[in-house]
Amino acid sequence: MKKLMAANWKMYKLREEAKLTAEGLVKAVKDSLPQDREVLILPPFTALRSVRKAIKKAPGFALGGQNFFPSMQGAFTGEIAPDMLLDMGCTYALAGHSERRHIMGEADEFVGQKVTFGLERGLSMILCVGETIDERKEGRLEEVVRRQMDTGLAGVPADVAPERLTVAYEPVWAIGTGLTAGPKEIVEAHGLVRSILQDKFGAKALEMRLQYGGSVKPENASEILSLDNVDGVLVGGSSLSAESFSRIVTA
Numbered sequence: 001m002k003k004l005m006a007a008n009w010k011m012y013k014l015r016e017e018a019k020l021t022a023e024g025l026v027k028a029v030k031d032s033l034p035q036d037r038e039v040l041i042l043p044p045f046t047a048l049r050s051v052r053k054a055i056k057k058a059p060g061f062a063l064g065g066q067n068f069f070p071s072m073q074g075a076f077t078g079e080i081a082p083d084m085l086l087d088m089g090c091t092y093a094l095a096g097h098s099e100r101r102h103i104m105g106e107a108d109e110f111v112g113q114k115v116t117f118g119l120e121r122g123l124s125m126i127l128c129v130g131e132t133i134d135e136r137k138e139g140r141l142e143e144v145v146r147r148q149m150d151t152g153l154a155g156v157p158a159d160v161a162p163e164r165l166t167v168a169y170e171p172v173w174a175i176g177t178g179l180t181a182g183p184k185e186i187v188e189a190h191g192l193v194r195s196i197l198q199d200k201f202g203a204k205a206l207e208m209r210l211q212y213g214g215s216v217k218p219e220n221a222s223e224i225l226s227l228d229n230v231d232g233v234l235v236g237g238s239s240l241s242a243e244s245f246s247r248i249v250t251a
Contacts, residue, residue: 003225004166004209004232005249006040006126007239008066008094009047018047022054024242025249026061032250033060038232039249040092042066045080052089064092064126067100070110070117082121093118096128096152098172108151115165116155124164126211126234127152129193133173142192145169149196158200162207167193168234174214176236183227186212190229218247225251 013021022041033039042064043051055061065088069079085093095114100106111127118125129148131141149167156165169189171181181189190210197205212224213234224230239245 001163001207001209001231002036002038004038004040004126004211006042006064006092006168006211006232006234007245008042008097008213008234008236009044009240010066010099010236011044012240013043013047015047015050018043019050019054021240021242022051025246026055026058028242028246029249030058034250037249038062040064042092042094048085048088048090062092063088063090064094065090065123066094066097068093068114068118070113082118082123086122091124092126093123094126094128094168096148098128098130098170098175102132102172108148111148112152112154115152119156119160119164124166126166126168128168128170128213128234130170130172130189130214136171136173141189145189145192146196149193153200156200158202160201162201162204163209166209166211166232167197168211168213169193170213170234176215178215180215180217180220180224181212183223186224186230187227190227194229216248218244218251221248221251 039060040062041051052063065085068082069076096111115125115127129145131144135144174180193210197208209231210229211232211234212230216233216235217238
């Protein structure tokens with residue numbers, strides 16, 4: 001299975017800047033992209049077309065959406081549908097990112113609707129899960145992650161193709177803070193995620209990718225990627241620079 005190296009650009013970059021960054025990334029890894037890596041760029045909606053053009057002829061690159069509303073169409077002002085992402089060339093989408101949960105107030109059930117509907121419409125889905133610092137201090141890691149996964153995957157059919165479902169563990173306390181979960185903490189959390197997937201999907205859970213997200217940098221990427229049950233990374237701030245993210249992609 002290829003490691004999924006995802007760049008979440010969040011609410012950064014106008015079209016031209018997005019284009020230049022994507023082109024710079026393609027150029028930087030053109031001759032050094034490991035065979036076992038897949039690069040996913042998740043730009044803001046306004047830059048999807050620009051990034052699509054920049055990576056169109058780049059082997060190993062894919063385009064994704066940061067969010068969508070779980071409906072075909074309708075009177076949902078400010079939202080976009082999965083088919084709109086597909087129409088722009090996206091093959092992936094996120095659901096349950098901590099900023100959607102904690103800033104936008106998205107409930108576990110709504111996240112689960114997105115995962116199920118996105119898969120139904122043909123997108124490969126990345127379900128993000130993770131605990132806050134208070135929840136970790138209270139020893140509630142398993143409770144929180146299990147709840148988020150049980151609800152987030154409730155509508156996913158047992159026969160889902162394993163390559164179409166990824167779970168990203170992102171401890172909320174490590175996102176954008178400069179803090180990173182240590183190897184022991186990552187192995188513990190990813191082992192839990194794998195176990196929950198196996199309970200639901202059986203042996204095929206071993207073919208589903210698990211990403212780590214939370215202050216991933218060029219300096220720590222190699223160590224993180226070497227850990228058990230880490231099949232890629234979901235990168236925020238360090239993915240905004242082609243030079244920085246290229247070093248993570250090839251770590």
